[in-house]
Amino acid sequence: MPTERPRRRIPEATVARLPVYLRILVEQAEEEVECVSSDRLAELAGVNAAKVRKDLSYLGSYGTRGVGYEVAYLVYQIRRELGLTHDWPVVIVGAGNLGQALAGYGGFGERGFPVAGIVDVDPAKVGSVLGGVRVRHIDELSQIVQAKRVNIGVIATPTVSAQDAAERLVAAGVTSILNFAPVVLSVPRSIEVRKVDLAVELQILSYHEQRRSGGSIRAVGNAATQRSASA
Amino acid sequence: MPTERPRRRIPEATVARLPVYLRILVEQAEEEVECVSSDRLAELAGVNAAKVRKDLSYLGSYGTRGVGYEVAYLVYQIRRELGLTHDWPVVIVGAGNLGQALAGYGGFGERGFPVAGIVDVDPAKVGSVLGGVRVRHIDELSQIVQAKRVNIGVIATPTVSAQDAAERLVAAGVTSILNFAPVVLSVPRSIEVRKVDLAVELQILSYHEQRRSGGSIRAVGNAATQRSASA
């Protein structure tokens, strides 16, 4: 039972793809598939087969030439590399529209990120229950983070409160933040921040639509693989 | 009043940053700021100043040396390049938790992406009103897309229905898709797909947390700028 620490640093682009491979592999395992080739996995993930092999090679040489990769073992290895061998409780800041949707969306806990708490500044929201978790006041944030050993915070507040939320999260001891508010957060360099911005995504689509219609000479060319969040 | 078509192709990485600059510039304009330097803009956007200049240079030479960029004019140019000179109505497929949150989140229409319709397969959901828009049956999708000239579809269905939703959207004539379901959609190459995947984002954060704690030799190092959705 190998438990060695990750040897080499894994490229950010690869880290962003590993979760996709993982999901596909888990699905394959559920369908009793025991072995996949890089070709098959590439097809399912919508990427190039060489890329799959190179990505997986960063984990070590876990494939068998002429055969492919053993699904169960690969699932184990990717889980280990991504730190998914144990749960990562998250705390959600903001119990508005989005916070409610996030809490209500069960898939959170199932995937190893149980909601350890939801907080809001608005006393009127405190006490209500969302997805089985009671909303508490934001002043209790530190206590929740400490008690439940939370490392990851989710910002689901209105834009204007997001920076404040970030500072409170950092002060409470959170070291990773997933930010849904359309602002660039200012936090210490040691804090890992990822952003999900609806408007940005739509505007990128708008750019391509605009090129398509008003397009000068050409437009398409590649199109190809679907873009996703990453570095 | 220049209305020429985009000359050069803009790098994807730049396209992903333009919306961020745009938002900041609009905020600056609201604060009566008339002129910004690349340094200032870089600071607000959390990126390198040289990068800002290079990004903006793809739009043309709209800065004034020794002075900076005129906010209003830059806003106009970025809007034009991103195709934001007119609205892009969107249609949302799926009136569940997420679909409701999206429809309820007013910021959609404000930012130039009015919700032209919401559809669902479940007849029980049809008829209810979300964010001022009545939920209609998915069989009416084509009709909505045609009538409202919708180019962009948003998939907010459960995972299993996402591929079906994608196919219906494409059949209806939509050419860009924003997908919230954790699946790799299979669509014609000409369709532009962008993905927003909660679980992937959290798992990337998990990776970094895991490195941080169990980290072998090194861990931090860069951290730095916050990653976001892009190519």
Add this chain to the structure above:
DNA sequence: CGAGCTTTGTGAACGTGTGCACGAATGCAT
């Protein structure tokens, strides 16, 4: 056991993105 087929793992070439460093242009003060 060896031939032939399959599939991995990776070196090398290529393409894209980033950041420095500096010339060129502009504004301002004297």
Add this chain to the structure above:
DNA sequence: ATGCATTCGTGCACACGTTCACAAAGCTCG
């Protein structure tokens, strides 16, 4: 007018990411 401080625009070098192409390794079958 001239000089000085500022800031843009961009050439260049480097880092990162992608893809090709092929040797090495394993399986199957006769």
